[in-house]
Amino acid sequence: MVDIRHNWTREEIKAIYEKPLLPLILEAATVHQQFHKFGEVQISSLLSIKTGGCSEDCAYCPQAARYNTGVQVQALMKTEEVLKAATAAKAGGASRFCMGAAWREVRDNSDFDRVIDMVKGVNALDMEVCCTLGMITDSQAERLADAGLFAYNHNIDTSAEHYNEVITTRTYDDRLNTLENVRKAGISVCSGGIIGLGEKVDDRIGMLLTLANLPEHPGSVPINTLVPVAGTPLANNEKVPFDELTRMIATARIVMPRSAVRLSAGRLDLTIPEQALCFMAGANSIFAGDKLLTTPNPEFNSDMEMFRLLGLTPKAAFADTHEHHHHNALQHEPA
Ligand code: SAM
Ligand code: DTB
Ligand code: SF4
Secondary structure, X not given: OOOOOOOOOHHHHHHHHOOOHHHHHHHHHHHHHHHOOOOEEEEEEEEEEEEOOEOOOOOOOXXXXXXXXXXXXXXXXXXXXXXXXXXXXHHOOOOEEEEEEOOOEOOOOHHHHHHHHHHHHHHOOOOEEEEEOXXXXXXXXXXHHHOOOOEEEOOOEOOHHHHHHHOOOOOHHHHHHHHHHHHHOXXXXXXXXXXXXXXXXXXXXXXXXXXXXXXXXXXXXXXXXXXXXXXXXXXXXXXXXXXXXXXHHHHHHHHOOOOEEEEOOOHHHXXXXXXHXXXXXXXXXXXXXXXXXXXXXXXXXHHHHHHHHHOOEEOOOOOOOHXXXXXXXXXXXXX
C-alpha cells in the first residue's frame, strides 16, 4: 500500500511524469486499484447559473467581459429553474451538481442569498452539491457549509510561475487563500487546472506539486484541457496531444491517491479509446451533459454508450463520506 504524502519534491513528480507512457499508466492503475473501485466513475453535472460579463482577465475564459467571444451575458438564474436542472441531472445518473458563476468573488448581497437557497435545494435532492463562484472569505465559506455545500471548486489553473502569464487580476496566493477558507469550513476542496495554456512541462509539474503538498489533498482534482475560444488571447493555442493529458492524469493519480481525478473540459476532442487510457491512468470522474459552462461537451447519450463499451459504472452520491451526509446542513438546525 502506498502512503498519502504531502512532502513531494519537484524532482520526484517530474520523474513520474516523464516515465515511459505504458509503464506510467500501469503504475497509476495499480495505485488507483488500491484506493478506488476500478471502473467506477463519478458523473458530475455542470450548470452556469450566472454567465459572462466577468471582470477578470483569465486569458482562457470565454466569460471575461474584456474579450469578444459572443457569450451572452445572463443574470443569476431563478432558484426554481436551477432545481429543475438538478432534478433532471439526477435522473440522468449524476451524483454531483456543480453551479458555476462568472464572478470574480462572492459579495454579501441578495444574489449570494439566492445561491444559498439553491445549495439548500440541491442538497435536499440528495446530490453532492458543489459551487464555483470565484474567491470567497472564511465567513462566506461557513455560510455555504451551513447550507449543506459538499464541495467548492476553485482551480489553481497552472504553476505559480506561469500564473501571471495567464491572469493578472488576482494572484496565486489569492487563489490559495480561498482554498484555505474552503478547507477550514469543512467543505471538500475541488481544485485542479488547465493544460494547453502555453505552459512548459515544468509548469504542469509545479501545478501538481502545489496541489499534492496542500495540507490535505483536494477531494477532487479537475484536469481540464484548454477549450480554445475565438476572441480570447489563447484562441490559437496548439491542441494538447492525448499522451500528455494521459501523463498528467496518471501523475495526479500517483501523487494524490485518494482524490477523485476528473477528466474535465476538452473531452469533445478525445476519442473513446483516448478517454479509456485516461480512465486506465486513474481518471474517475467526468462532467456529463451536453454543455460545460458555455462550451459544448459530449452528448449525454454518447457518454452513456462509452460507459457501456468500457464497462464503467456511475458512482453513487456520498459513496466515500456516508457518515457526513447532510452533517453541515443539520448542525445548526434549531433544537
Ligand atoms: N469565476 C469562477 C472562477 O474563476 O473560479 C468560477 C467559474 S470558472 C469558468 C471555473 C474554471 O473553468 C476556471 O478556473 C478554469 O480552470 C476553467 N475554464 C474556464 N475556461 C476554460 C476553457 N476555455 N478551457 C478549459 N477550462 C476552462
Ligand atoms: C472545472 O475545472 N472545469 C469546469 C468547472 N471546473 C467549473 C469548467 C470548464 C469550463 C470550460 C469552458 C466553458 O464551458 O465555458
Ligand atoms: Fe471570470 Fe472565472 Fe472566467 Fe476568470 S475563469 S474570467 S474569474 S468566469
